[in-house]
Amino acid sequence: MKTNLGTVSIYNRVTGRDEDAVIYQGFDAQNLAHIETRWRPMFEERRVEALRIGASASDINAEDARWEWGRKMLAAVREPFLYELFVLEVAAITQAIMLVRKGGEKCFSRHEEHPRAPLIYVDFLSTAPWNRPRMVAQPVYTGCGRALISTAISFSFEEELRGRVGLHALPGAEEFYREKIGMTDLGVDEDYSGLRYFEVSASFAAKMFTSPEGGEE
Amino acid sequence: MKRTMTLNLTDAEMDALEALCEEKGLSKTALVRQALRLYQSVDARLARGDKVFVENADKTEKAELMVL
Known part of the structure; x- marks a missing residue:
């Protein structure tokens, strides 16, 4: 079951044109099918190539390649109270997916602007392999990750949380969250596998939603 | 769909609720x-x-942490 939240423009680097992307809250069997039958084989193919040349998962932008999205979808169905899942599609093909937590122990701010205030926590966010720099020579769509982070911020406003969003970033995604999105880097979290923790503060969220946004993924 | 309920709290409970609302915005x-959600998350664990x-x-x- 999924609900159409609206359409955003996503730039296609191959054609040089903007295309309509639809953002959904929820998912259906087609989204899982896309991940299993289109994403996974491509990740696997690139993983084997990387092994052959001695490159790491980070080198080929595939640190999340083994995430089990089927299990995450099941969690979202079983615990709708705690999780929301969002997908981004272009031409009915899944281009990116995000699982957020809307309550629980991860959902408290560490930002000095509003310590301990509740927030939306982005548990997992992945884009399709063909959209990733370093994974493919010519990534197709740019802006999918940014569109989903914007969706998380929008969802945070909807939940009366003033746009606050937090997440732990895999090493290969740190630059994206810090430089491209502009999230506050709150340092390494030794209690979370040493990953760096980032937040969108309420004031930054307010600015993002009132000024024209630039940049690209 | 959202439903409405009436909550009966003591003065002290209402004061605590309002203070938290003020602090958290x-x-x-x-x-x-x-x-x-927090209660449910902890209880599920x-x-x-x-x-x-x-x-x-x-x-x-x-x-x-013990939960009733």
Whole structure:
């Protein structure tokens, strides 16, 4: 079951044109099918190539390649109270997916602007392999990750949380969250596998939603 | 769909609720919703047999959290 939240423009680097992307809250069997039958084989193919040349998962932008999205979808169905899942599609093909937590122990701010205030926590966010720099020579769509982070911020406003969003970033995604999105880097979290923790503060969220946004993924 | 309920609280409970709403910048509805999610999240872990601990800032003390 999924609900159409609206359409955003996503730039296609191959054609040089903007295309309509639809953002959904929820998912259906087609989204899982896309991940299993289109994403996974491509990740696997690139993983084997990387092994052959001695490159790491980070080198080929595939640190999340083994995430089990089927299990995450099941969690979202079983615990709708705690999780929301969002997908981004272009031409009915899944281009990116995000699982957020809307309550629980991860959902408290560490930002000095509003310590301990509740927030939306982005548990997992992945884009399709063909959209990733370093994974493919010519990534197709740019802006999918940014569109989903914007969706998380929008969802945070909807939940009366003033746009606050937090997440732990895999090493290969740190630059994206810090430089491209502009999230506050709150340092390494030794209690979370040493990953760096980032937040969108309420004031930054307010600015993002009132000024024209630039940049690209 | 959202449903409406009436909540009967003592003065002290209402004062605590309003103070938290003020501190967190939340409406009463949003605060109760967040509290319920946290309670449910912790309770689900305990129901699975997990233990939930609270640790002090310098990590010298750790206490197990019990939930009714």
